[in-house]
Amino acid sequence: xxxxxxxxxxxxxxxTNKKSLKCEQHLGHNAMYWYKQSAKKPLELMFVYSLEERxxxxxxxxxxxxxxxxxxxxFLHLHTLQPEDSALYLxxxxxxxxxxGYTFGSGTRLTVV
Amino acid sequence: AQKITQTQPGMxxxxxxxxxxxxxxDTSDQSxxxxxxxxxxxxxxxxLIYQGSYDEQNAxxxxxxxxxxxxxxxxxxxxxxxxxxxxxxxxCANSLRGGYNKLIFGAGTRLAVHP
Numbered sequence: 312x313x314x315x316x317x318x319x320x321x322x323x324x325x326x327t328n329k330k331s332l333k334c335e336q337h338l339g340h341n342a343m344y345w346y347k348q349s350a351k352k353p354l355e356l357m358f359v360y361s362l363e364e365r366x367x368x369x370x371x372x373x374x375x376x377x378x379x380x381x382x383x384x385x386f387l388h389l390h391t392l393q394p395e396d397s398a399l400y401l402x403x404x405x406x407x408x409x410x411x412g413y414t415f416g417s418g419t420r421l422t423v424v
Numbered sequence: 425a426q427k428i429t430q431t432q433p434g435m436x437x438x439x440x441x442x443x444x445x446x447x448x449x450d451t452s453d454q455s456x457x458x459x460x461x462x463x464x465x466x467x468x469x470x471x472l473i474y475q476g477s478y479d480e481q482n483a484x485x486x487x488x489x490x491x492x493x494x495x496x497x498x499x500x501x502x503x504x505x506x507x508x509x510x511x512x513x514x515x516c517a518n519s520l521r522g523g524y525n526k527l528i529f530g531a532g533t534r535l536a537v538h539p
Contacts, residue, residue, distance in 0.1 A: 342525060353428075354515070354529040367526070399467055405525040412459045412519070413527060415469035 314338040317402050317416035324392065325424055332387040332419045334402030341406065343385040344413065345377060348399040360385060392423045426451055428518050428530035436536040437506045444491070445501040445533045447516030453477075457519040458499040459527065460490065464512040472514075475499060506537045 315336045324330050334343065345357040359367035360379040374396075376388040385402055399420050403413035427450040437443035449458065460472040475483045475490045483490040491500040503510055513534050517527040 353531045356526070356528075359526065401467075401469060403469070412457070412461075412471050412474060412517070413469075413525070414471070415461075418467040420467065 314414050315402060315404055315416035317400075317419050319419055320417065321420050321422075323422045323424060324389070326392060326394075328392075329388070329390040331389065332400055332402075332421075334385040334387075334416055336383055336404040336414070338404060338414060339406075340404035340414070341382055342404060343379060343382075344403045344405075345385065345387055346401040346403065348401060348418070350398075354401070358387075389421075392421075394423050397421055397423045426518055426520055426528045428516050428528055430516055430530035430533050432533045433531075434534045434536070436538055437503075439508060439537055439539050440505055442502060442504045443506055443535065445503070445514050445516075445535065447499045447501065447530060449497050449499060449516070449518045451497075451518060451520075453520070458490070458492070459517040459519065460488070460499075460501045461515045461517065461529075462510075462512045463515065463532070469515070473501070503535075508537050508539060511535060511537045 318333045342361045344359050347355045347357055356369050357371045358377040363379050374391050378386040399418045401418045402416040405413045429448045431446055456477045458475045462470045462472050473483050473485045473488045473490050475492045482492050487504045489502045513532045515532045516530045520526040
């Protein structure tokens, strides 16, 4: 079990559904991240939260909506997704301005049908 | 813009042999960090090793070592005495400094260890 927990591990959803991905960390980190990993592509940074404030949004379509209610929890709300949104969604946390990298969760493998 | 290049889409190595995975980076920052992560088929990203730009010695962590050549902007990962469990994707990453820690990843190298 890692220090970052993501649920669910797998998710299949239709294009008209609304679902949410959850990420939780109790490492005392103050920055949290959402990455998308598609087949044969580098990891793409989607959103960054630092001290519960969104500090980066890398041109992500509005059908992805992040939420960070406190420093331990991060959500990614999904609605009206497209099949090309099928990917592994990875959450990570870090101590912030640090050179000690991230702690990743195990990811949610999303399939949009 | 920051860029990480991993030129080897796939590598294979015989069990118990050493293997080097290449990584070059492009940054104008003077202070930065370089990381290697392992991703097995389960999907989790596992931190392996870190090198700071001002570190004079190459980082080592058990069977992992980082061959850091600052002038060439390369940060190759060396895995010694390969094991079957080392078969996975390996990602090189570069940190950007700022108010928070932001990592930019390369495309990855798939390593297969053969018995």
